[in-house]
Amino acid sequence: DAKTTQPPSMDCxxxxxxxxxxxxxTISGNEYVYWYRQIHSxxxxxxxxxxxxxxxxxxxxxxxxxxxxxxTLILPHATLRDTAVYYCIVRETPxxxxxxxxxxxxxxxxxxx
Amino acid sequence: DTEVTQTPKHLVMGMTNKKxxxxxxxxxxxxxxxxxxxxxxxxxxxxxxxYEKLSINESVPSRFSPECPNSSLLNLHLHxxxxxxxxxxxxxxxxxxxxxxxxxxxxxxxxxxx
Numbered sequence: 001d002a003k004t005t006q007p008p009s010m011d012c013x014x015x016x017x018x019x020x021x022x023x024x025x026t027i028s029g030n031e032y033v034y035w036y037r038q039i040h041s042x043x044x045x046x047x048x049x050x051x052x053x054x055x056x057x058x059x060x061x062x063x064x065x066x067x068x069x070x071x072t073l074i075l076p077h078a079t080l081r082d083t084a085v086y087y088c089i090v091r092e093t094p095x096x097x098x099x100x101x102x103x104x105x106x107x108x109x110x111x112x113x
Numbered sequence: 114d115t116e117v118t119q120t121p122k123h124l125v126m127g128m129t130n131k132k133x134x135x136x137x138x139x140x141x142x143x144x145x146x147x148x149x150x151x152x153x154x155x156x157x158x159x160x161x162x163x164y165e166k167l168s169i170n171e172s173v174p175s176r177f178s179p180e181c182p183n184s185s186l187l188n189l190h191l192h193x194x195x196x197x198x199x200x201x202x203x204x205x206x207x208x209x210x211x212x213x214x215x216x217x218x219x220x221x222x223x224x225x226x227x
Contacts, residue, residue: 041201041223042220043117043203043205043218043220043221044156044218046216046217046218049215087155100158101156101216102158103155103157104155105155
């Protein structure tokens with residue numbers, strides 16, 4: 001079973017920041033938080049990941065709480081092309097076997113003009 | 114280049130047919146994955162290959178048969194499928210030398226079983 005819970009849907013106005021929350025209260029110390037998104041009928045696209053520190057890249061920022069029980073993905077200036085299903089995943093990593101990504105239901109983000 | 118390619122893009126097959134899905138990556142990744150995604154559902158892991166050896170099989174029915182001929186290529190052989198096997202089949206790859214490595218996904222093959 002997925003180790004994360006996310007709201008099923010969110011709306012965001014174009015040009016505004018989109019803040020997508022994720023709860024992962026049972027995360028263990030060596031598990032990373034990954035975010036992927038899936039635009040309709042395409043393969044999932046990697047966005048960002050983190051362990052305990054906040055992370056930023058050209059696509060988004062990831063804020064992880066100090067207790068690591070929750071995180072927030074921030075898209076700083078959402079565009080219509082950011083409309084997608086966003087998955088927050090806690091990654092199980094059997095060493096040297098390839099990590100299992102267990103997808104939850106995700107959040108369907110609709111960016112509106 | 115972070116591209117994973119999959120062929121064909123679409124496939125229609127009957128329940129008695131045998132077909133294969135193909136996945137290719139040229140990033141030097143040593144782990145490759147098959148996922149299945151039904152409509153309006155998240156992707157579900159089917160198989161993982163690590164260093165061309167099958168390392169994870171998520172109790173997938175034997176009518177799905179994976180094959181990894183070399184480190185760049187992953188096949189999924191299909192035989193005697195059922196209509197409920199209609200889905201988007203996604204391939205992914207990852208480097209396999211870092212615990213926090215990223216999986217890169219292909220665009221998928223949309224399969225319809227009649």
